[in-house]
Amino acid sequence: MEKFLDYVEKHQNDFVERLRKAVAIPSVSGDPSHRPDVFRMADFLVQELKNLGADVETRDLGKQDWHGTSLDLPPIVLATVGNDPSKKTILVYGHYDVQPALLEDGWNTNPFELVEDEKNRLIGRGSTDDKGPVLGWINVVEAHKNLGLELPVNLKFCLEGMEESGSEGLDELIYKEADKYFKDVDAVCISDNYWLGTTKPCLTYGLRGVSYFHVKIKGPGADLHSGVFGGTVHEPMTDLFAIMSKLVDVHGKILIPGIYDQVRPLTDEEQAIYKDISFKIEELQSAVGNKTNIHEDIPKTLQSRWRNPSLSIHGVEGAFYNPGDKTVIPACVTGKFSIRTVPDMEPKKISQLVCKYIEDEFAKLGSKNTLNVHCTHDGNHWLSSPNHPNYVAAAKAVETVYNVKPDLTREGGSIPVTLSFQSALNKNVLLLPMGRGDDGAHSINEKLDRSNYVKGTQLLGTYLYEVSKVEL
């Protein structure tokens, strides 16, 4: 292991060159004109893995319907390094597609040309999300090959090219291969999230779920002139504002009865975790770009993000939305909001509570318009335990590489693949981030600090050593 850590340190420039080649391929899955580049990126990975002796196969996911046009879906790249029945098998997941990026969006440099600045930040689209972490695993394999060492575990890769565009086809593949390709997997490690802040590594053991709702109110047969009809008909927008003002108060408290009854109570043990987390309110304010935080103390802020539900109103479909003034009475409007869910909220029960509440409140209004409210999709929350051996192994690896105990964090958003792997394989899933909280994953000037890339590669490799020793 010492040799491995040393090799990574000494060959870091080679690894940066590998990242440079990967960033140069604009594998934007959300833009059909870049679809050939997404395929090119898959080929690049296949070639890199084959060169290192991995057993590589790709899985065709068929076609995607893109606004009526049929597009080929990029393949899932499956690769195996080592096949020793006496070793554990660790599955690693990553994605090789990226978010769109244009110089005009405000990038300081060409987004598809990796640039290292004076602070040793490797800047380029996909550097941290998620090409850096994917190449981190490949760097680990290369180091072992060149050192003539065997990996301490059998390593399986599952790399997708549609993560930024809804992971189309991935879930089906995972369930289909659960007792085939993924049969011998003992644990899963995903490196596709970020440290909470900028200085301390973390392990992530929980994610919120999300339930999305549409509140549709239908009145007139077509949009009306507000001069001619204002005052004579029930207006859908008036009803919508009346209803949707009753969902959440300005301090973020959800007003739908029964929601909080399902939230798991905070235990002393959990409460204790928040004290040690490295986080400042100023970091939240900097990320938000304003001082409009609801809570002033850190535990409450983190609990609001990680372990309490929240409700956000996203928008209105069917109403006037352009700049300027238009005097229309919209005929049919759909208000959209979502609830971030946490243990032990059940999506079905949430949907029932929400729909019943909205229907009751609408009935109280006495409007002649018609209401339709429904849940358009829900993804469940996910919670692992930092005490699971998979996490204990990862925590040891962090201490070895960074000389610090990792923060134990949860996240407010969802990473659906986490839940898919856990449900389909029934194995522990670990989220082990490489990048920092300020990497700007979906933003302009996305970066991965050189030290995070190098130490991150060491961390992933060290984790494999530690997990090989524990009882899973």
Add this chain to the structure above:
Amino acid sequence: MEKFLDYVEKHQNDFVERLRKAVAIPSVSGDPSHRPDVFRMADFLVQELKNLGADVETRDLGKQDWHGTSLDLPPIVLATVGNDPSKKTILVYGHYDVQPALLEDGWNTNPFELVEDEKNRLIGRGSTDDKGPVLGWINVVEAHKNLGLELPVNLKFCLEGMEESGSEGLDELIYKEADKYFKDVDAVCISDNYWLGTTKPCLTYGLRGVSYFHVKIKGPGADLHSGVFGGTVHEPMTDLFAIMSKLVDVHGKILIPGIYDQVRPLTDEEQAIYKDISFKIEELQSAVGNKTNIHEDIPKTLQSRWRNPSLSIHGVEGAFYNPGDKTVIPACVTGKFSIRTVPDMEPKKISQLVCKYIEDEFAKLGSKNTLNVHCTHDGNHWLSSPNHPNYVAAAKAVETVYNVKPDLTREGGSIPVTLSFQSALNKNVLLLPMGRGDDGAHSINEKLDRSNYVKGTQLLGTYLYEVSKVEL
């Protein structure tokens, strides 16, 4: 006058031909590619009026800024027929531009080809709005010329080509020419609105005004991910819904204190007018395309439209508005609503009341976001009197042509030029519609019934005889 009425009846096919030629010119002012057609339409009118011996001039209004491109504004056509100082001078206004229209929008026939159907409806864009009425005046002039008769009044035309696109340049011209070209005008007649229903002619003596408001709430520096930030920051959409749900109740009652204090009380005399109006709730339901009317009785419905204020919420700028689901926390949102105003509401006072109320309600919320509310534009209401001699003359003309007393109506929308003429010239303005309530002015399959065109031409001419006899 008998001769005139007879001439119109006998030469109606010539008049329909004139309308056919006018409809064939697609003078869509809102579409730059049709701007040359708007000019062509002005030339057509200039030529028709010159052929009839009118004294015609056009006024160049300069340039229009269209999304950064400079477009020539179509001219105002000014024409004078007769210059006898012993006669009254009547100013008539109309517009020669039209709304956009495409066969694909759902028209049954080519919108720019006048078609007469089996119910003798003349179908085509601009037939009723406003080429039919404009040509009605020209038909009156032609009839008198061909009969060798003098008009009973001096007639002045003011025809614009930008009515459907904000009447750019018109107000300036009216004020500039008030004591020049328009100096001798004794009364104004505008034929650019519609009967209330489909069977009974009307005179329109009032219009509501409109005050438009923007409620801008600013929070984060940029849109946020609702998973990562939901529950930790004050969300502008939550604040907006809280505020805007306090503007109006579902039955149309405005909740802003002080608004109704400024509404002129209903007198017994006014109350009596509503009894005679030819209107059915079914007509409202048919126009609305649903049975979502607030009131069941007719006087209350008409009063809500004509003489009471109303408040409509039009939309939200800055939030998610597309189909589908997006889990964004919008950073800065602007809610838009307007209040239709009536006598004796003062726009300035309304603006003060609205802004103060919203600022106070926002302060009560205790949000850390920032609010900006302001009135983006206001147009005053307008009220004439059906007892004014100009109206009495028009009512007599209706009785002569239609054998029925006209309904005395007001309208819920605004026709800004009405107010401009009244303010600039300080003369009585009469709204004397030609078309029916179901003509579909801005809609597909716009039509003008042949009988409305023919009798309408008779009505406009007869009105000139009647108004020549009264004391203005």
